[in-house]
Amino acid sequence: MATLARLQARSSTVGNQYYFRNSVVDPFRKKENDAAVKIQSWFRGCQVRSYIRHLNRIVTIIQKWWRSFLGRKQYQLTVQVAYYTMMMNLYNAMAVRIQRRWRGYRVRKYLFNYYYLKEYLKVVSETNDAIRKALEEFAEMKEREEKKANLEREEKKRDYQARKMHYLLSTKQIPGIYNSPFRKEPDPWELQLQKAKPLTHRRPKVKQKDSTSLTDWLACTSTRSFPRSEILPPINRKQCQGWAQWLTPVIPALWEAKADRSQGQEIKTILDNMGPFRDITEVLEQRYRPLEPTLRVAEPIDELKLAREELRREEWLQNVNDNMFLPFSSYHKNEKYIPSMHLSSKYGPVSYKEQFRSENPKKWICDKDFQTVLPSFELFSKYGKLYSKAGQIV
């Protein structure tokens, strides 16, 4: 009972205390609650963060492995491409070397031979020198000949002069004008006169009425073709009787003869005295010599045409079809198509294998075909597909 009394005594304060404690405790409770919540939240946060970190680490590992795998795959491809490009470059370089050698050889041998050109130019210059020397020799020779001819002409002139002046030669009694006694030695002309033979008297000059007008007639022609007063062309009297008559109006000697009424005797002597002339047969032969045409002229005039005809005939023989090729126009639209013999026969084309390869199954050892033991070259398996696309990924 004491407790009870105590309790009852305290009971009024209990309520107050109870209320006081509750109300006082409330904020503490709140505070403690908050604190507990804080602690919890922080702790949970830590938990979750560590969990997330854990997850991250795991994910990173996974990603790392996956990405490395992808990278390795890519790297393999890159290496392949690089290798391929390197090999193609190598092949190209080798091919260039081969081509260089071959092209140089080809040009040197077939297109332009430098050494041949050098040789040729050397030969040309040698020929030039030879020609130059030859021409100079020729010119010198010509000069020498001309000089010689000049000298000879001079000599002849002097000789003729000496002959004309022969009467000036000194005799025993009278010294000539070139042999004056007051000179030490005679003039060279004196010696010339001594050497020369005196000229004979010329025949009495016949009065030529028209010779001047006839001989200096044509400024163009030489007077060689005219009969000169001294030497007249002889005539073989037996062959050309008419010539005498033909010449009579012209030749002054004969004119004179005619005018003096001297008869055939005079004419005969005059004709006999005429100088040398060519034989009449020779002359007629030359004058009537037949034309010797060149080969080109001797051929018939329509040779070209005949030759063309010939050629055309030969070509016609080789033609399969006489019609010329016609254009793809509607020119022969209406013509029916005539197939060739190959197409229109019932015998068709024979297959290649049957035609050329004969198979004899009885002789076969086994049923199966040959087996390839060795693998084929890769290089040649890709023949034609790789080489033209250098550097590209096939």
Place this chain on the structure above:
Amino acid sequence: MSQRQVLQVFEQYQKARTQFVQMVAELATRPQNIETLQNAGVMSLLRTLLLDVVPTIQQTAALALGRLANYNDDLAEAVVKCDILPQLVYSLAEQNRFYKKAAAFVLRAVGKHSPQLAQAIVDCGALDTLVICLEDFDPGVKEAAAWALRYIARHNAELSQAVVDAGAVPLLVLCIQEPEIALKRIAASALSDIAKHSPELAQTVVDAGAVAHLAQMILNPDAKLKHQILSALSQVSKHSVDLAEMVVEAEIFPVVLTCLKDKDEYVKKNASTLIREIAKHTPELSQLVVNAGGVAAVIDCIGSCKGNTRLPGIMMLGYVAAHSENLAMAVIISKGVPQLSVCLSEEPEDHIKAAAAWALGQIGRHTPEHARAVAVTNTLPVLLSLYMSTESSEDLQVKSKKAIKNILQKCTYLPALEPFLYDAPPNILKHVVGQFSKVLYPLCQNVDFEIRCEASIIPLDIQIHFCRGWTAINHLITEQSYILILKFTAE
């Protein structure tokens, strides 16, 4: 008695006529008398005397007429108008050789002045009688007839064709083979004048077998004959390749080269003309000429001549060099370039200089070797001065400009190009600087330089950065040229 007196009268008259006609013929040799004679009406008198009974008077009258007609074309026309020609032609067929010579002389004198007069001669049927005269025995008659035919055929192609149609060519070829030199000369010149007009006529001459005979006679010592023969051969060969080949087949080389050493100027000129006409057609013919040593002979000939005689030789070198670079190299090693540059500098006439400039351009345009060979002889400044000078004719200017351009485009010989930097006009300067850039660019690449060269129409842009490698190419161009290049590019 009376008969004698009557005869005496006739004799007096004949004497008078003879004297008259001889005096007229003599007076007609002097030009100052001809006017007076014409005014005195000599034509009609001579015309009547042509029909005289006495042959001598006929012949002398014909001779006098020929001399008168020879003097000028008015008189020749008067001869034609007075209807003298038909009479002459008619009597040509019948009379003796002196008359034939005189009548042929008249026809020649009339026909030489103009194509119309020659046509008048052809119209009155003179060609047939002249061709008959060509068959005559006397060489003087043949010569006169050939000369008349030559003057007729000289004017144009139709008249030549008429002469050929009358059948003159085979007879002329026969005349060439005659021994008389004068006849050979005239026949050769007649063939030359016939063949010069057209290829067909030249072919007719060749078909008659003329070429072989002409080629044989090249060795004849007579200078005038050689001159005509070479002229005939060159007229034949100038028309086409086939004709030139036919002339070459007659084995004129190397005989024709001796003609290049002849003393006579015309022979040299015609010989070089012949070689030029042969060489100009195809490279093969040029090669043939080169192989026979013709180039050296022509170069020597150019050296020994002056003036117009050089011109065919210069042109021949140009044609040979134009065909191919090997032939141009052959011309160079035959020492042609120094000779041509001598011609270029010392000849007074513009057309010869133009030909020399053209020939040099043809030689130098092929490869840098050729251009160097031309540039080394210092011809480029001469060409430039000819192009720039105002006195040069237009043709000379055009040709020298082309030659400079062609040579410069291949020239890599820098010492020769340097003078051009100083005084060339802009349109040539751009080529010069382009050549410099071409030469310097690979060199500078080697010494690790940057030179950006653009050879375009508007001024060239050369940027040169200084670098230690610059000294490497310093020896190639002088400092002045370098400064000039920079100055030029800074514009």
